[in-house]
Amino acid sequence: MRILVTGGAGFIGSHYVRTLLDGGYPGYEDAHVTVIDALTYAGNTENLPIGHPRLHFVRGDITDNALLRTVVPGHESVVHFAAESHVDRSVSGASEFVLTNVAGTQSLLDACLAAGVRQVVHVSTDEVYGSIATGSWTEDRPLLPNSPYAASKAGSDLIARSYWRTHGLDVRITRCSNNYGPYQHREKLVPQFVTRLLAGDTVPLYGDGTNVREWIHVDDHCRAIQLVLTRGSAGEIYNVGGGTALSNRRMTELLLELCGADWSRVRHVEDRKGHDLRYAIDDGKIRRELGYAPRVPFRQGLAEVVEWYRANAAWWTLPAVA
Structure with missing residues (x-):
């Protein structure tokens, strides 16, 4: 069995690849994996077990x-992670996002x-639905993206x-909610805040911090992807949630606590243009049809991620993300 994984040197893709090669998905213990990744700023071969006998790495662009x-x-299946994915970068320059x-x-x-x-x-991503004041999106909701x-x-x-x-x-x-986990690039909220706090720096909180996001551990997300690959149906869309919704202010409080810091380390910055207020997805479909359920308790998972960044400073001690 041969699987092609695009963007497999990035945060989520590399977790999927590592789990696959470690025998973490039943029936795929002997799968051979090809990763294609352009290795732009967020891709890193250190995220992968380069040299593994069932891994073939190709540096290249999906365009x-x-x-x-x-x-x-020669590949039976393709799992397509490759994407430009940071909202702030898309606001300052959209062309690379459309191209990739x-x-x-x-x-x-x-x-x-x-x-x-x-x-x-x-x-x-759940961001394709836009922003929702109350309730949650099902897969048949119209797409109203705002960035x-x-x-x-x-x-x-x-x-x-x-x-x-x-x-x-x-x-x-x-379509998944916000991911957190090890090996995530420092431009994203959790690793940016954790690495800044561990380094003794301040962290930037957009606006009043009331924007709400739902969080899922990357391992739960990747298990859901594998379920869709093995049990899903052609042409279907599956929302994937983690079940934990937090305001950015509340997430900041938790990260301050886990890093041994206080609110003096937080600086409020001008809100992002077009900043969506609230994301919320209904993932009942994937739960009912494919048997998905998140396994990683949020507080436990977040604490483990902070400890991973604390123990792996060599991985992230690069110039700070502005």
């Missing part, structure tokens, strides 16, 4: 059609069609669905 024609053939997330997804799906790939899992990042991911979702509907390619889409 490179010629490369994809050589890499994709939309055009790159289209190039990858063309290569999958040509190679006869059996199934593709397209990994997306260039979210809009580019919504575009990639629609491209993916169209390849199922038009070409009959078995594409399954996942």
